[in-house]
Amino acid sequence: MNLTTENTAIVLDSTSDYPEAPARFPNMRFxxxxxxxxxxxxxxxxxxxxxxxxxxxxxxxxxxxxxxPTPEDFIAAYEDLSAYERVYSLHVSSxxxxxxxxxxxxxxxxxxxxxxxxxSLTASLAIAMLAHAxxxxxxxxxxxxEIDALVERFHRxxxxxxxxxxxxxxxxxxxxxxxxALAGSLLKVRPILAVQDGEVVAxxxxxxxxxxxxxxxxxxxxxxxxxxGLRVAIAHADAPEWVGTLSExxxxxxxxxxxxxxxxxxxxxxxxxxxxxxxFFWFQDD
Numbered sequence: 553m554n555l556t557t558e559n560t561a562i563v564l565d566s567t568s569d570y571p572e573a574p575a576r577f578p579n580m581r582f583x584x585x586x587x588x589x590x591x592x593x594x595x596x597x598x599x600x601x602x603x604x605x606x607x608x609x610x611x612x613x614x615x616x617x618x619x620x621p622t623p624e625d626f627i628a629a630y631e632d633l634s635a636y637e638r639v640y641s642l643h644v645s646s647x648x649x650x651x652x653x654x655x656x657x658x659x660x661x662x663x664x665x666x667x668x669x670x671x672s673l674t675a676s677l678a679i680a681m682l683a684h685a686x687x688x689x690x691x692x693x694x695x696x697x698e699i700d701a702l703v704e705r706f707h708r709x710x711x712x713x714x715x716x717x718x719x720x721x722x723x724x725x726x727x728x729x730x731x732x733a734l735a736g737s738l739l740k741v742r743p744i745l746a747v748q749d750g751e752v753v754a755x756x757x758x759x760x761x762x763x764x765x766x767x768x769x770x771x772x773x774x775x776x777x778x779x780x781g782l783r784v785a786i787a788h789a790d791a792p793e794w795v796g797t798l799s800e801x802x803x804x805x806x807x808x809x810x811x812x813x814x815x816x817x818x819x820x821x822x823x824x825x826x827x828x829x830x831x832f833f834w835f836q837d838d
Contacts, residue, residue: 553695555689561633566820570582585621590612603816618819643670678710709835711833786831790816
């Protein structure tokens with residue numbers, strides 16, 4: 553089967569931090585996760601945007617929690633795409649959220665092999681980068697086998713590093729152990745973390761913002777070459793000054809790279825990172 557933008561759709565969840573996808577591409581849909589402040593529940597981006605979330609986080613007496621979309625949420629999205637013959641549903645790592653499982657249940661309900669649910673083994677703008685990589689292939693015509701090979705290479709080669717103001721939010725959400733969170737706070741260091749095999753792991757500890765930037769640069773340079781097709785994304789949690797700093801880093805050390813996305817992290821991802829987080833993503837896709 554020849555897959556094109558006319559017969560193949562892409563579904564993203566809101567941890568992709570790419571809410572504008574449906575407005576940019578008629579064959580894309582966006583399914584929100586949920587954010588709870590006490591008894592109030594909001595759909596990520598749809599009912600609670602990043603700016604509103606950060607304001608609420610500063611004033612709320614209760615800390616937010618998140619929950620995955622229901623299978624019914626995904627069924628609604630898939631049924632909305634009934635005109636398409638194939639749907640690729642791309643989701644946050646199954647080791648970080650139950651979102652993939654909800655999508656898989658929905659795909660079974662739809663039946664057949666129309667919906668292919670993909671565990672991205674990553675999060676945030678990395679998922680958006682995978683969506684764009686698939687879309688580029690659909691634009692010229694592709695196959696399931698080529699997309700399967702792309703996803704396999706993406707799992708291997710897409711890299712994400714990020715740094716946080718504090719490990720408190722990751723620890724509270726169970727995404728990193730209490731010992732690691734405590735060690736970071738005691739030493740007053742800025743952790744450098746990565747997503748590896750679908751899990752958040754600490755890869756370095758540095759003191760201060762400048763050393764964090766230097767560590768980002770070291771890892772980026774070691775993992776990439778300055779050639780066309782190198783795609784980069786930058787995301788932050790209410791810390792917009794990082795966008796210019798990291799953009800300049802990319803232009804200086806990898807001038808042939810394309811900065812594919814810059815974005816403010818949404819409420820769901822920011823619930824787990826806390827304000828002040830910044831993520832740096834890259835993937836070579838010629």
